[in-house]
Amino acid sequence: MKIVHSFDAVDKNEPLSLAFGYFDGIHLGHRKIIEENNKDLKNCVVTFDKHPMDLINKDKSPKMLMTMEEKEGYLEKMGVDYLFIIHFDSNFMNLTDRQFISLVIDNVNMKKMKVGFNYHFGKNGRGNADFLRKVSKEEGFELEVVDEYKIDDERVCSTAIRNLIYEGNISKANKFLGRPYSITGKVVEGKHLGKQIGIPTANIFPDPVKAIPKRGVYVTRVTIDDEIYYGISNVGINPTFNEEPKVETNIFDFDGDIYGKEIKVEFLEFEREERAFESIDELKKTIEKSIKFGRDYIAHKLNY
Numbered sequence: 001m002k003i004v005h006s007f008d009a010v011d012k013n014e015p016l017s018l019a020f021g022y023f024d025g026i027h028l029g030h031r032k033i034i035e036e037n038n039k040d041l042k043n044c045v046v047t048f049d050k051h052p053m054d055l056i057n058k059d060k061s062p063k064m065l066m067t068m069e070e071k072e073g074y075l076e077k078m079g080v081d082y083l084f085i086i087h088f089d090s091n092f093m094n095l096t097d098r099q100f101i102s103l104v105i106d107n108v109n110m111k112k113m114k115v116g117f118n119y120h121f122g123k124n125g126r127g128n129a130d131f132l133r134k135v136s137k138e139e140g141f142e143l144e145v146v147d148e149y150k151i152d153d154e155r156v157c158s159t160a161i162r163n164l165i166y167e168g169n170i171s172k173a174n175k176f177l178g179r180p181y182s183i184t185g186k187v188v189e190g191k192h193l194g195k196q197i198g199i200p201t202a203n204i205f206p207d208p209v210k211a212i213p214k215r216g217v218y219v220t221r222v223t224i225d226d227e228i229y230y231g232i233s234n235v236g237i238n239p240t241f242n243e244e245p246k247v248e249t250n251i252f253d254f255d256g257d258i259y260g261k262e263i264k265v266e267f268l269e270f271e272r273e274e275r276a277f278e279s280i281d282e283l284k285k286t287i288e289k290s291i292k293f294g295r296d297y298i299a300h301k302l303n304y
């Protein structure tokens, strides 16, 4: 997959299919827009480097299901040929719907345009599917407006998935995403209490843009150097030491020094909320119960 930052960065004659959207999380609905069957067209995704809300009202900007790096990795796996990451600034935001489409048509050979049913673009979000239907006829490109994706009559959208993650309903969030929600980070040193109580935990701090699952304990799948392990993780904040949320994972059947290594933690099932403990002994006993919960889940209920 080639990553470019402007519409004039690819061969003007090459026939392209372009999927437009911010695609946070690349959930099942997004995938229907992005997947392309026409082998004669290069499969392209057009996205922005920032969420439009970052410019409109940064305080209201949602946390993300994916960092840009994660998005790039996933689109590459899906077989996307070109990823256009367009810098979203106030100039860009003020292009009219017509100017935006002209910018695309004048620079690339767009044979097919794909958008979700509620895609809006151009100044004040005026450009919509109706406008695109008209332009596609005038300009002679194929337009595909993809209907909203539903599971059990519920809308699959990034906002719904974020809310499920905040509520701790990770299994439903994963069902909507079509894969487990994950957080990636470099393993950092903690208080070294883990090894002292016989339960080492690899600690990572999530990227600040990421949506953090509800505080509590989760069964997880951990990837280290392309090897897969399972484990049990606590998502928490330790007010005594820092305010940043942290993911601490005891990795099953693993023994090794992984400080400084990047690990991916995928959240599979929620066990319980985070608790305060009176003693280290009580903490240890409760974590041991969580480990048992995790091992039972992996042995009997794993569906990934």
Ligand SMILES: Cc1cc2nc3c(=O)[nH]c(=O)nc-3n(C[C@H](O)[C@H](O)[C@H](O)COP(=O)(O)O)c2cc1C
Pocket: 189, 190, 191, 192, 193, 194, 195, 200, 201, 202, 203, 217, 232, 233, 234, 236, 248, 249, 250, 273, 274, 275, 276, 277, 283, 287, 290, 291
């Ligand atoms: C499965 C699991 C569940 C945990 N649950 C809690 C909890 O409910 N409350 C809490 O304060 N800490 C909890 N912890 C965090 C431990 O306090 C922490 O892992 C331990 O202090 C080791 O920290 P260290 O890696 O900094 O040495 C949990 C850790 C694990 C692995």
Ligand SMILES: Nc1ncnc2c1ncn2[C@@H]1O[C@H](COP(=O)(O)OP(=O)(O)O)[C@@H](O)[C@H]1O
Pocket: 187, 188, 189, 190, 191, 192, 193, 194, 195, 196, 199, 200, 201, 202, 203, 249, 250, 251, 252, 253, 254, 255, 256, 257, 258, 259
């Ligand atoms: N099974 C395991 N699960 C998690 N970490 C492990 C495991 N085995 C060894 N380790 C190593 O031990 C470290 C965690 O030990 P711990 O005493 O909890 O220290 P810290 O407080 O620095 O996290 C991990 O970062 C990793 O390098």
